[in-house]
Amino acid sequence: MTGPTRRGRPRSGDTSDRRTAILDAARSQFAARGFAGTSMRSIATQAGVDVSLISHYFGGKDALLVATMQLPVDPVEKISDVITGGTDGLAERLLRTFLDAWDPHREVFSTLIRTTLGSGDPHAPLLQVARNILIVNVASILEGDDRDLRATLVASELIGMAAVRYVMKLEPLASAGPDDIVRLYAPGIQRLIDGSVPLT
């Protein structure tokens, strides 16, 4: 931890200025070109820093995307913890982690969903997190056919639950306890993860 805090009037050349310049450049490029169309190098150029400094401060491009959003929760860290445990019981861990992380910040998440879906912007940050962090990571550990489609459907279940609980606030889901949601919702998600798909 070398840098000063981010408020006040930092001296020139100071860590905080460079971090801010990187975040500003990243935010504007992600918004204009999307996650896939933005490179660490192009951000470094715009921010006037060496590209290695971005890795040093933020790690990878996904962590940088998340940093631009100033979220109260770090989805990269959360998802990587959940994924590390493998597919066994993944639905339950995913759902419980999601609820534990977002229930205390439901207004933030509600605003994120509302602005993401309301804007119709294909480069909206939440959309990029869903695609490049949630779906990519889940798909990476699935086995069997249709991994990408199954991972996208897992994301659909989480996004739908969040939309109904936090934004639409439909009861009894809006007030249900996390344990009940996990108990009822996780088995269906797990079935999608396992890829055992006999039709009824």
Added chain:
Amino acid sequence: MTGPTRRGRPRSGDTSDRRTAILDAARSQFAARGFAGTSMRSIATQAGVDVSLISHYFGGKDALLVATMQLPVDPVEKISDVITGGTDGLAERLLRTFLDAWDPHREVFSTLIRTTLGSGDPHAPLLQVARNILIVNVASILEGDDRDLRATLVASELIGMAAVRYVMKLEPLASAGPDDIVRLYAPGIQRLIDGSVPLT
């Protein structure tokens, strides 16, 4: 027939005028008071018609709500067909009917979701349809515990799928064929419908 119609000066007694007056009154009351807070009687009073005329033209209050939305698809009719078949294979019928109905009108549905979630309005029409038509009807045929919560979670899965497919347009779900979606997504929804919920 006591009151005047609300716009223009139509000839008295014209069917089309009376339908329009009822729809105008219904739209304004659903928007101001929500579905539960609006009665057929209060709509009749505002429209200046006898309450029996509303039933005659539109059937019930739910059908009237849908009529105010001028949708290309009639969710009341679709859901009632799906529900009539009982819980056996319900997830597959629900999902297939949903996709068949909305895939050809994906832009309409996308706009509905965007305006519903973007507005934050607790009386938004799509929200009222989800709650008073989809969830209520599904809950009515579920067995076992937690019916209302399970029905709300079934709605979450449909809403999430629609949000990701039509609004966020995340691939490969955005372009996937209905058969693949039904094959992969229906079993998890069916599990929620059946209420067999052993944890993994």
